[in-house]
Amino acid sequence: MTTVSQRAALTPRQLTRASERLSFIYLERCTVHRDANAITAQDAEGTTHIPSATIGTLLLGPGTRITHQAMSVLGQTGAAVCWVGERGVRYYASGRALSRSSTLMEAQARQWANPRNRLTVARDMYRLRFPDEDPSTLTRQQLLGCEGRRVKDSYRAEAARTGVTWRGRRYTPGNFADGDAVNQAITAAAQCMYGIAHAIVTSLGCSPALGFVHSGHELSFVLDIADLYKTEIGIPLAFDIAAEGEEDIGARTRRALRDRVNTSSLLNRCVDDIKSLLLPGTPDSSVVIDIARDVVTLQSDGGRVVASGVNYDGPDSYQDVSW
Incomplete structure (x- = not known):
């Protein structure tokens, strides 16, 4: 299996929107691993493939083991991961946010x-x-x-x-x-x-x-x-x-x-x-477009923001590519 470092990171527009995901999936007494961009649940009855990008919350019940590779793809796709008890449900951890915007x-x-x-x-x-x-x-x-x-x-x-x-x-x-x-x-x-x-x-x-x-x-x-x-x-x-x-x-x-x-x-x-x-009074569509942008800006005076990656020392500002 190739390593995570050799896979390109997913962009916000490649991720399934939170509103379109399964609410949660509960697994117990199995081993959770990774196969490409899916997770697999393996138990005595066989192996089940679950597309990781469709998961809202993954509930891991008693007897579950999860690999580093599985956690990495869940983090990339923004799925929340919970370790839960056999009867009660407790939320212990979450994956990466689907939004890149603040x-x-x-x-x-x-x-x-x-x-x-x-x-x-x-x-x-x-x-x-x-x-x-x-x-x-x-x-x-x-x-x-x-x-x-x-x-x-x-x-x-x-x-x-x-x-x-x-x-x-x-x-x-x-x-x-x-x-x-x-x-x-x-x-x-x-x-x-x-x-x-x-x-x-x-x-x-x-x-x-x-x-x-x-x-x-x-x-x-x-x-x-x-x-x-x-x-x-x-x-x-x-x-x-x-x-x-x-x-x-x-x-x-x-x-x-x-x-x-x-x-x-x-x-x-x-x-x-x-x-x-x-954001009262803001149309949903404009918020969706905004939170999907993968843009970093810098704060300036008067509530303005300016582009990042630019050296602002003097009139001859230039694009800083050293990062």
């Missing part, structure tokens, strides 16, 4: 650094979740209270719809089996949604840490984005799975969520929602 990262930093803008984005997030309410005058404390009420209402409504007994949200960190069936399903769905949101956030070049509702954690913005779809997708699906039975709750929830994510075009929505939150 447009969305800079927009996120500007919105986050201004307290008024940060509150505006938080209100916009609430409006995306509950479009029947107007949060334009709500304080942060009021937003939290309204969000808590709506989530409680969602739990009660789904319990009534499915006939599942609901005794409240119960989750002990690190002990997936401690809760009843519906709580296990809610936990499994939530952790998968965190992985999907993290994959989208990092693929767009945003910072997972700069949150507008959550704060103080390396995944604050990931939690913000995942919560946008909690009452619409995660909670109803969890009650549906719990209503079907208590056996193999975690695996059934993950499979059902993957199907729901695909049928609802959630990845595409997630990308558009992040852009609309960070």
